[in-house]
Amino acid sequence: MQTPWGFPDFDAHEALHFVHDAATGLRAIIAVHSTHLGPAAGGTRFWHYADDADALTDALRLSRGMSFKNAMAGLPLGGGKAVILAPADRSKTPALLAAFGLAIDQLGGQYVTAEDVGMSVSDMIEIARKTRFVAGLPVAGGAVGGDPGPHTSLGVFLGIKAAVKHALGKDSVAGLRIALQGAGSVASGVAMHAAAEGATLIIADVDGPRAQALATQVSGSVVDPAAILSTPADVVSPCALGAILTEQSIAALKTPIVAGGANNQLATHADGERIHARGILYAPDYVINAGGIINVSTEYVRDGDASLVRQRIEAIPARLEQIWADSASSNRNPAEVADAMAMALIGR
Structure with a gap:
């Protein structure tokens, strides 16, 4: 190697x-x-x-x-x-x-x-059993800990709503079409939140039965995984694996918004500029999907309770708005803006 x-x-x-x-x-x-x-x-x-x-x-x-x-x-x-x-x-x-x-x-x-x-x-x-340097452990009801997935899902959903407000001027996802790539834990949580507010879900997953089960649960529909990123939608939400926004897939997008929970969605740095050049609003993945690590941090550091976790997750839309505002004023793409902010915070 x-x-x-x-x-x-x-x-x-x-x-x-x-x-x-x-x-x-x-x-x-x-x-x-x-x-x-x-x-x-x-x-x-x-x-x-x-x-x-x-x-x-x-x-x-x-x-x-x-x-x-x-x-x-x-x-x-x-x-x-x-x-x-x-x-x-x-x-x-x-x-x-x-x-x-x-x-x-x-x-x-x-x-x-x-x-x-x-x-x-x-x-x-x-x-x-072998180390104390671990979080995401089971806890009693109401305490901080457990599976971080639902917290990630909540943050992603709130980020989608912020993107819809910013790009479409709508306060709700009711009546909007959301193309969801993935049907795992995070994607399922996003689908539940969106469906409860009245969105129409189009779902794809490499596990066909899992995609169909989620679609049935939220009264959505299923498309082939190869077609999900090019499906006409108000929001495309990648919630599976990374590196799926490439020169080719970006060119095929039929949406004004890409906002999802997958890590490392951009295959290369250049793809941040490509999606921006198409006039598509992009929510940097490591900002919108921070809900899970917020819960993990609060559990591990022991600096708050479940209500504070919720408060911290509800701050995700404001961070996205700051990135989009800086992007508009500097004419830099949101991924570049977010990277610069993050690097300054970690001293690089």
């Missing part, structure tokens, strides 16, 4: 840890992008990658995104991310999770983990 320093997404990471435990088959990467504002916090992704280079690129991009996300959300956390290289059958054992917990613990608090794609609350329980 090529040395990490040669990867375009390396971006002066503070540390990279390659983890291997032969007894359990664990292979993982823990990427620490920045600890300028606090311990590097970000979830663990359990995913089957085509090759090791793809896993490294994902870890680097995701950890940098967490630095930016945590900084823009005003959290006392730096940015990091872990990926566990899953086997083709995506099986995992308590022993593998224990070995991963030990690897985190050996970093002495440099990195704090939580749930991401492929990981659950029960997985965090297993990891927590």
Whole structure:
């Protein structure tokens, strides 16, 4: 595998840890992008990658995104991310999770983990048996903690409403068409919020039955995953995996707004300018999808309760408005504006 320093997404990471435990088959990467504002916090992704280079690129991009996300959300956390290289059958054992917990613990608090794609609350329980540097753990009703997914969904929905207000002058998504890419935890939460306010949902997911089940639940419709980004809609909401906004997909967009919960939606920096040049309003992903890490931070730092979590999530639209206002006044695209803000906050 090529040395990490040669990867375009390396971006002066503070540390990279390659983890291997032969007894359990664990292979993982823990990427620490920045600890300028606090311990590097970000979830663990359990995913089957085509090759090791793809896993490294994902870890680097995701950890940098967490630095930016945590900084823009005003959290006392730096940015990091872990990926566990899953086997083709995506099986995992308590022993593998224990070995991963030990690897985190050996970093002495440099990195704090939580749930991401492929990981659950029960997985965090297993990891927590070996380290205290973990969040997203089950809690009693009303307390801060648990699955961060619903909090991410709420923030994304509020961000969509802010985008609709900014671009379309509407205070509600009632009667609007939202093309939702994904039908997982975050996407499902967004769909529920939007449907409750009267939006029409068009849904796509690589798991066809899952897409159909969500569509049935929200009285929506299903389209082929290859068609979702080019579906005519008032809002296109990417809520699956990243790097889906490319030169080709941006050219095919038929929407005035792109606002969704997926991380690293832009395939390259140039794609931020491409979407802006088309006159499409873009909500930078690490700003709109910060609800989950806001909940994780409040749980881990213990600096507030559930009402404060809600208050912090409800501040997401104001941050987006600031980015869009700065974009309009400076003629820079929103992704560029947000990156500049975040880099200043982490001292880069």
